[in-house]
Amino acid sequence: MAYEVEPPKYLRLAQTLQRRIEDGTYAPGVRVPSENQLVQTFGMSRPTVVRALELLKRDGWLESRQGYGTIVRGHPTAAEDQDRRGQQALSRDESRAPGRLVEVGYVPVPKRVASVLGLPKRAKVLMRRFLVEDEGEPFELVSSYFPAGMVEGTDLESTEALSGSTREHLEARRKVRFDHVQERISARLPGPAEGELLDVPDGVPVLSVLVVACDASGQALQVSEVLLPADRQELEDSYRLS
Structure with a gap:
């Protein structure tokens, strides 16, 4: 499929x-x-x-x-030097990045992810969840979702940290090529497990960056949600005025 x-x-x-x-x-x-x-x-x-x-x-x-x-x-x-969360999520080496792999397993596909992948509400996808830390403090929570067709023949189901990034792993094992990323930024309240991992007090929102990584034809190869505690983040950009 x-x-x-x-x-x-x-x-x-x-x-x-x-x-x-x-x-x-x-x-x-x-x-x-x-x-x-x-x-x-x-x-x-x-x-x-x-x-x-x-x-x-x-x-x-x-x-x-x-x-x-x-x-x-x-x-x-x-x-190339812009701070892009999607690019960081796709290129992060789990075995070397500051942080830890906190969960790997099949979960009901989140609503926003289902709409991107064109999956029914009750479908399940593989999730790898990585907590990024800065000097021992939780900094961001990255939950990456993979369609079943992308998992076969890979080590994505392993509960051990991958050597290299998920992008490199998929390109090597599945012979696919990542071409472009779409990022959608919104704010929401974290779920109980998310709030606990990020050490976010009740009622404090998080910034959600939904990262859709596609090949040249537009097929979604990986969808990641990057959660950032809103009270510890400042987004900044600079650009030329014409």
Whole structure:
């Protein structure tokens, strides 16, 4: 059974344009096609094209110059250095990361995860839960969920910490390739077990970052929820103003 989540059209267009920048089709300093040209070339609506261009500007691939249009800035080193929770969750080496593996097993799929994977409410998925600690203090709780089709032939069911990241493990064992991530940030109250692990007092919310990791076709390979105690977190970002 295939578990697919279709990337938004604007994201697919942004990825296509980014690949063209990376392969030199659009060289640094060159003006990219106009919005009208992109609408006609890709058969997408103007709002979709505008959103894709804004995403690439935000990440440093493009910039607007008055009277000239949108030009290529080149490969943005800043984009690679941004603090992205999803990337950290996917690349964390369980055997070396500060923290501990606290739970491994099959659980009823959470509602938000079920909607991403297209699973029925009563389905079960494999969960690996890792508590990240900073000098012995709980910092974040990462619960990673894997469709049954991704588990076969792997060591994901092992209660021992993996040597390497789950991404590396899946790419090696399942011969898949991670392509892009979607992150959804919200706030909620933690469950009893979550609150105890994070040492969060009753009534204190947590920030939830839902990380959907997909291959190039949009199939979800792994879904992780990163929980951060709201009273110990400060989110910060910096970006250029056009």
